[in-house]
Amino acid sequence: EVQLLESGGGLVQPGGSLRLSCAASGFTFSSYEMNWVRQAPGKGLEWVSYITGSPTSVRYADSVKGRFTISRDNAKNSLYLQMNSLRAEDTGVYFCVRTSITLSWLPFDLWGQGTLVTVSS
Amino acid sequence: SYVLTQPPSVSVAPGQTATITCGGNNIANKSVHWYQQKPGQAPVLVIYDDNDRPSGIPERFSGSNSGNTATLTTIRVEAGDEADYYCQVWESSSDQPVFGGGTKLTVL
Numbered sequence: 001e002v003q004l005l006e007s008g009g010g011l012v013q014p015g016g017s018l019r020l021s022c023a024a025s026g027f028t029f030s031s032y033e034m035n036w037v038r039q040a041p042g043k044g045l046e047w048v049s050y051i052t053g054s055p056t057s058v059r060y061a062d063s064v065k066g067r068f069t070i071s072r073d074n075a076k077n078s079l080y081l082q083m084n085s086l087r088a089e090d091t092g093v094y095f096c097v098r099t100s101i102t103l104s105w106l107p108f109d110l111w112g113q114g115t116l117v118t119v120s121s
Numbered sequence: 122s123y124v125l126t127q128p129p130s131v132s133v134a135p136g137q138t139a140t141i142t143c144g145g146n147n148i149a150n151k152s153v154h155w156y157q158q159k160p161g162q163a164p165v166l167v168i169y170d171d172n173d174r175p176s177g178i179p180e181r182f183s184g185s186n187s188g189n190t191a192t193l194t195t196i197r198v199e200a201g202d203e204a205d206y207y208c209q210v211w212e213s214s215s216d217q218p219v220f221g222g223g224t225k226l227t228v229l
Contacts, residue, residue: 035218044207044220044221044223045158045207045220047217047219047220059217061217103173103175104170105152105169107209108166111163112163113162114163
């Protein structure tokens with residue numbers, strides 16, 4: 001089955017760190033650009049970061065630049081997000097998301113179920 | 122940065138047609154994707170590249186894009202279509218994706 005499964009969310013104090021993981025299965029993981037997209041409680045979707053398949057290139061939203069690091073291990077079919085210096089506004093559900101390589105203009109064609117990150121003292 | 126504007130909510134009776142708009146400066150020059158998110162679930166791609174449907178998405182869903190407005194249209198709306206809908210484009214100047222604020226579709 002083609003799927004993405006996130007883990008690693010939880011409660012963390014402001015200023016703390018957390019590492020999210022995403023396990024991919026059912027497709028050739030290394031061929032795909034991958035993303036993290038988050039959603040604050042009751043709010044809309046916000047793109048956080050992406051990494052190319054190689055991985056030769058990464059990019060971050062301004063809101064997390066310098067604090068978050070995206071990485072991947074193609075041998076383990078896994079995507080990661082290291083989150084440091086966490087703030088209350090980082091609270092939300094974090095989705096692992098695949099960028100299509102077959103659909104035109106590269107939409108997000110596969111989403112995980114998400115993992116909840118809560119930043120609070 | 123590029124801003125996408127969606128109405129917060131749209132209501133429609135079952136069997137009628139729902140129209141959700143996504144406004145952006147010269148959005149017709151971009152490719153627009155639409156996602157459906159039901160409560161407690163992950164988003165699902167329903168329209169890509171303005172008006173193409175991924176495999177498994179009903180023909181009742183369609184899209185258009187002209188001028189400063191992209192539109193998601195759902196005909197013969199069903200109770201199961203009740204969800205939040207998000208438009209998304211790729212902003213070339215910053216080389217990153219941008220989402221609209223989302224529209225809650227309520228089936229009366």
